[in-house]
Amino acid sequence: MEFHVYHDQMVFSKACAYILMAVALVCAIGWWKFLTGKEPKKNSTHDFDDV
Amino acid sequence: MKRRHFLGLAGAATATALAGNAMASGHSFEGYPNSYGVLFDASRCIGCRQCEMGCNTINSENETKPWTTLPKKDPAYFADLKSMNDTARTDSTMYTLVNKYEPQALGGKSPVYKKFQCFHCKEPACASACFVKAFTKTPEGAVTYNGSVCVGCRYCMIACPWSVPAYQFDKLVPYVQKCHMCHPHIKAGRTTVPACVGACPMEALVWGKREDLIHQAWERIRSVPGTYLPHVYGEHEMGGTNWMYISSVPFAQIGLPENLGQTPAPELTSGALGLVPLVACLWPVLLGGIWQITQWKDRKAEEATQKAVAEAVAVERAKAGK
């Protein structure tokens, strides 16, 4: 993609940045639920529940 | 220019790397090839105001949008050559005006005239500042304004180094008004050059491709040594403009500020704007981390007190049991 004017590149790259931030936010919610979720219990002798 | 980038070094470097600032990666933006512009020669202008009249005529007699239409003015208005001064500026009823200066360089007695209008920057500050993309740098060279999206925030007026855009403060549905280098008129075939250029009797205004105009300007400067200042105003200012000036008196004395620097407007904000996505990514990490740590600490403190209480109770019970 060739931009002749720096301003035009800025409009495009910043639009990408904002969309990326929105996507990151949505993914972050899913990732956080995964990180703090519990694995189905097998036979664990210790639970690191306090971490 | 280096002083301007004295942001925290890490911040600036990170921003440049991650914001995709092409300036750092070696790609430079030359602008559209074959874009047109105008060269104004301050030593040729006689202050006849024909350019003003030509501009008013073409923009009042043709059907265009509300924000590219001017109210028609009586020719007598432009025939008045006494009212020109060094402070008047454009308002929402005009796209250009001629100022009259009496520069120190000529002893303060001789008049020098300068035409003021949009400079049609290669990297327009108005376009960079506009949060609804109302301004466009056209391939032909003109910087045009699209009033159909304009909210009227007037940040373009703040951002423009020459304070070019004027606003219809008196209207209940106001628009910005600004010279458009007759872009809609040229596109519609009504004229081949901007009306002001066509109206000038002294060839103080010359139309051509930007590179050619710069070449012409330096030719003129070299051909009569000692007449012109060896500088083409707009060649590099704010990253370069399509409307340029040569003059035989210092530019600052004819109302052309010389403290603008050569950094194009978008570059003034791109570094800082590049940090915004970083905050969005890193702050949740930092804050989430701190929150987890404080939660964990509180829980540990709670457990420690519970343990201490249990131990104290056990000691008491043991004592009582004895």
Add this chain to the structure above:
Amino acid sequence: MSQHDHGAQPVILPPAEAWGVIRSLLKPSTYLQFVKEHPILSLIFVAGVAVTVNRFLIGGLAGTTNLDNNNPWGIWISFDLLCGVALAAGGYTTTAAALIFNIKGFRTAVKPAILTAFLGYSFVVYALLYDVGQPWRLPYPVFWSPGTSSVLFEVGLCVMLYVTVLAIEWLPNFTDWVGLPKISHIIHKCTIALTIMGIVLSTMHQSSLGMLYLITPSKLHPLWYSPQLPLQFFVSSMVAGMSMVIFEGTISHHYLHGRMSAEYNRDHDGVLFMFAKAASIVLFGYFFMKWVPIAGENKWDYLFDGKFAVMWWVEMLGFVALPCLLYALGYRSRSTGTIKAASALAVLGIVVNRFNVSWFAFNIQLRPEQRYFPSAQEVIVSVFVVTLIILCFRFVSKYMAIFSDHPSYKDHH
């Protein structure tokens, strides 16, 4: 540590009566009563409405303001936008202290801070309706034609998102009051996420307001223009937030004492001392931060040159160094009086700084006769906006559980 431990649990009307209060807002008799009891506030209200009619239906911006083509931004930007946003920063500083850093004794300060922030930001948007030429087009930058290269776009997007976050964070006060506990419950589950989002958004737009002026190096005086403006605005917003919490808490204590629970009163002084200490630290750092661009960009000569130098020294010594010192003195001697004075000075200092950047030290290339001064109508609108904020704050605090826990609090915790 607290000087007073008193405060019975304030009366919160049950939901049926709450709806009665809301219905009374639709009755003219309520307003006639208000006019009788508060003649001055009513006068301000009437003046505000009159200017509003003039601004939108008769004279437009030209008939209402002293703005012109050389001075397109006036006090509706300098004060209502820049100061309004900075002084509403108490929302993110208090929620950070209470919920992220988990500092004990800050829990009761959260609800008043969120109310102040929510009202502050909402009325910034309201004031913008006056300033902007075509206010019905305000959704355009986000929903129609995003100008993503613009700092103002980022300000607008962030403020829009943050007002939404604040509205959600504030909503449980209303839903508890009118008897919709399920909604309160759902929102409470998202507290940490909302808080983090709020702090992220606040950081971005507080700094972006400083970023607005990066594009005007030739118009802003060198003692204030610097690529570090965004950082300066962000750091000073933390001071503004904490100082406003202290300042607003002091005023509320005077007028709304009957609405404050025992726990709130117990915590109140603790919050004061903690914020005083924090504000002193931040002001100390901010003071030296303001010297960095002077040194780095070799601007020493400007420090002794003319009236702008005087303005800079006054801002630095009277409104940064002095509150820093007063906060420290107040903290050392546990003197709430000194701390309250410091907070008033710090709040004023934020206003001085924002005014310097956007008005006094801006457009310095203009001749004296070209410079801007607000019209009476512009001042009326700004006063009107502040009055509306105070009236809304009073109404909400009078009826909802802002300075106390709602009876249903135990159900959430």
